[in-house]
Amino acid sequence: MPPPLRPSRLRSVRRRALALAALVLAAVPAVAAFPGLASASAAAADVGTLWRVRDGAGTVFIAGSLHQLRRDRAGLPPSYGLAYGEAERLAMELDMDGISPAVLAGELVTRALDPDGRSLRDGLPAASWRTLQPRLAGLGLPEAVIDRFEPWAVALLLASAEFLQRGYSPESGVEGQLQASAAADRKPIDGLETPAEQFELFDGLPRTDQVQLLEVTLKELDGVGPRLDALEGAWRAGDLQRLEALLLGDYRQRPDLHERLVLRRNAAWVAPVRGFLRRPDDTLVVVGLMHLLGERGLIALLRQQGLKPERFVAGAWRPDP
Template sequence: MTSLTRKLTAALAASTMLFSAPAFAEDAAASATANTEVAATTAAPTGPALWKVADEDTTVYLFGTVHALPEGIEWLDGPIADAFAASDTIVTEIKMDDSMAAEMQALVMAKGMLPADTTLRSLLDEEQLATFDGAMTKLGLPVEAFDRFEPWYAGMMLTMLPLMQQGYAPDSGVEMVLLRQAGERQKGALETIDFQIGVFDGLPQESQVKFLVDAAANTDEVKNQLDAMLAEWIEGDADQLAELLNEGMEDKALAEALLYNRNANWAEWIDDRMDDPGTVFIAVGAGHLAGTKSVQDLLNGRGIEVVRVR
């Protein structure tokens, strides 16, 4: 896998928001023509990885997720199911409830729109425009469909839509499965949708355009990228997952914004949470729990022992 495809896959794993798009994105996916059969399969999986931090009266489980999955992937069993059942609080990256889609749409309309006298396609040079228009046509969408949006948002859509068209679904993703089974247990979030949008919206326009063009150039490959990540996730191979996700990210600013700065924030949150009794199950994108500068690395740097449970 090239460093470019690693970067796109890392973006997939880094933000729940990527799969929390407004309804018009789902409509676009449904209206385009695509093969929706997904081969779901893995031979003798050992199971996704799970970590634990604990003291005398507090336990925090750390579980790396895939935000969208094909139907039929079984993962909530063994130590993962036991840890989830024992937890009194479920924490995800962002608040995921019935208000999420409306909030996301309102924020995108507030922060993700270009000035009235500018179109997305006007920001692209001739070569970039050919790549973008080709990807839109391949997805069965009008080339002008995202003209009012900033490049970061269009790039997210071009990363997400091929997956949705080929059977990956947010409703089958780890967080949604967990939250449906959480019942009346307390639910929390490490970030807000506003914050996650700010991560992308705060990128320089040049970086946004590059992200968009990279996504457009890789619409045929994005499913293969996520399939490869999914295989390592199911096997619980955190080292190989880190290589696929994080190690090839050329754009250091993007890596800091999407992964490392957020990992540091979450490590601080967990450190503070250890002062209160209880059992917490934290479910965040798998890329945050893999490789150097992972949440576990940063907790170890704070003198907090992290033990792998599975």
């Protein structure tokens, strides 16, 4: 059992958590997509993944997001700017403007620390614990502190730090850019979920699944650059088939995780989207790419409800499919 944390040490952990909490949330889909991605070059034309649904009083635009983009190539597809210009309000997985950073950090620390006092080191293979040590040193987090963390939290912190070191940031991501524009233009933003709900996606995983997530993250971190390039290239090209292969392929081997992390949330978002359609103003909904793909993606679920999504392709709205 690791020694108790001194108050000064706990305050230090909280300060670091404050800096990393937003990154943790932004890293969730990227961690889930680590296994199996192949390298690909970025596409020349920025098509993106954007749909429009019309029914009732308002129009809803639905844009697929990469939560983090590299700062040196953070430009959004032009169609996203068009949809943003027409929308009077936005909806995202989280409304970060409405969340206190201090509260977010406190939530992270509370959930990250194992409530049963189990040792992370004792629950990991010795080789994985050794691989973890230089990563911890880079984060400035002492071994004694991390030993009290749950595996899911360590996996997300490692991924967040790796993205940051590679030049990625939430501020450069799709939501980050649109959120900054909305703040300047005084456009309201609705959140489809709360931070607590997003943390629970991982905090509620069985311990064995958490350990597996951490081990996969440790193995994949060094090769994440080509994988992120592949994902961004397919997104910019609007290549839905490629995106499904990249983002959903590995989930087919873990249908339980797919159900928990993706499909249940897709189904929960149908009602809010239908509610936005009843509003007299137009709404731009921005969610992670993964949620718009496949037979149980948000677009397919709306189609099953009798709506007729259109996709923005080659400069015009076209029926989809």
